[in-house]
Amino acid sequence: MSSKWLNKVRWDECGLVPVIAQEASTNKVLMFAWMNRDALAKTVELGEAVYWSRSRKKLWHKGEESGHIQKVLEIRLDCDEDVVLLTIEQVDGIACHTGRHSCFFSKI
Amino acid sequence: MSSKWLNKVRWDECGLVPVIAQEASTNKVLMFAWMNRDALAKTVELGEAVYWSRSRKKLWHKGEESGHIQKVLEIRLDCDEDVVLLTIEQVDGIACHTGRHSCFFSKI
Numbered sequence: 776m777s778s779k780w781l782n783k784v785r786w787d788e789c790g791l792v793p794v795i796a797q798e799a800s801t802n803k804v805l806m807f808a809w810m811n812r813d814a815l816a817k818t819v820e821l822g823e824a825v826y827w828s829r830s831r832k833k834l835w836h837k838g839e840e841s842g843h844i845q846k847v848l849e850i851r852l853d854c855d856e857d858v859v860l861l862t863i864e865q866v867d868g869i870a871c872h873t874g875r876h877s878c879f880f881s882k883i
Numbered sequence: 884m885s886s887k888w889l890n891k892v893r894w895d896e897c898g899l900v901p902v903i904a905q906e907a908s909t910n911k912v913l914m915f916a917w918m919n920r921d922a923l924a925k926t927v928e929l930g931e932a933v934y935w936s937r938s939r940k941k942l943w944h945k946g947e948e949s950g951h952i953q954k955v956l957e958i959r960l961d962c963d964e965d966v967v968l969l970t971i972e973q974v975d976g977i978a979c980h981t982g983r984h985s986c987f988f989s990k991i
Contacts, residue, residue: 780991793901793915795903795912795915797912802910802911803910804903804905804912804968806961807901807903807961807966819991849990849991850990850991851987851988851989851990851991852987852989852991853914853915853986853987853989854979854980854981854983854986854988854989855986856989858915858986858987860912860987871962872962873962875962878961878962878963878966879959879960879961879966879968880959880962881959881960881961881962881964882957882958882959883888883927883957883958883959883960
């Protein structure tokens with residue numbers, strides 16, 4: 776990815792974009808997180824999801840400790856260029872820190 | 884939905900939560916928007932997606948002008964209780980203001 780594309784992204788006032796991670800094989804939305812410019816560049820470089828941890832205020836290479844890496848198959852930007860949609864392959868099928876497949880396990 | 888559940892949502896410092904709208908029939912992620920407490924309560928009441936327009940600073944009943952209503956079939960909350968996932972039926976199959984099915988039409 777050229778840096779030209781990175782400049783196209785409309786980062787918010789904190790320099791972040793919302794990111795949705797959807798699993799390729801099931802089409803399930805597994806999680807939601809944030810990226811800054813470095814995180815998105817690193818994601819493209821590695822082919823693995825790297826987010827920005829707002830609580831820890833640092834890059835977060837998803838799965839670096841747990842092994843639950845997200846291989847990135849496709850990256851899309853929405854019409855306003857301020858939201859990213861990742862199509863991923865979830866290693867071990869576990870995206871959530873609770874050990875579940877998806878973070879969206881609570882249904883009203 | 885009881886107001887108890889509304890109190891469970893971890894609204895951000897602006898009183899908002901990110902919302903992902905996924906189409907039931909295709910599993911496609913169609914759009915991303917925001918809700919405040921009133922928007923979520925109204926969404927449940929109507930069974931149709933009502934967002935908070937950050938640009939216009941008012942409730943936005945999706946499709947009220949275009950007719951492209953989103954019927955809400957299911958509402959999920961993520962593990963941190965700060966992101967909402969809607970399963971919707973998209974009237975006319977058009978979610979994007981550009982006339983497209985999904986807002987995520989730009990692929991890197």
